[in-house]
Amino acid sequence: MENQFKDFYDVLSENLESYQGEYASFIDHGPKLFKLLTEMLEESSISKELRLGISAAIAYYVVPMDIIPEQVYGPYGYIDDIYITTYVIKRIAKELGYECLKKHWKGEGNLESVVEECYEKSLEVLEDKTDIILSYVGLKE
DSSP: OOOOOOOHHHHHHHHHTTOOSTTHHHHTTHHHHHHHHHHHTTOTTOOHHHHHHHHHHHHHHHOTTOSSOHHHHGGGGGHHHHHHHHHHHHHHHHHHOHHHHHTTOOSSSOHHHHHHHHHHHHHHHHGGGHHHHHHHTTOOO
């Protein structure tokens, strides 16, 4: 039997597609936000500093035992991943504007609204863990 490798985006989508929990309204955006970050690495206008932030957020998705590990908490464990993703997207938007990001957005809804919703809701859940998450990947300012 031939091994078939899946793109991480596909794995992420499969992991979250059946989630119907309390936070599904924003966790469902996780795969598209992840994909947006990967697409932004192709953007020539991205500075070295932003590239490092993007790379840190992408890497955070695949770290097996991050602050809220998916292996332990299932889909709920993606809340910290979504937080760091939206944190980086907001940094990109601050430097380049949402128009640059919208060129690469393949998700449902208005990107700016999705980012704000995901950011605010993840902050509510994470409470005082945000500094720990940002420090974990070297993004604490």
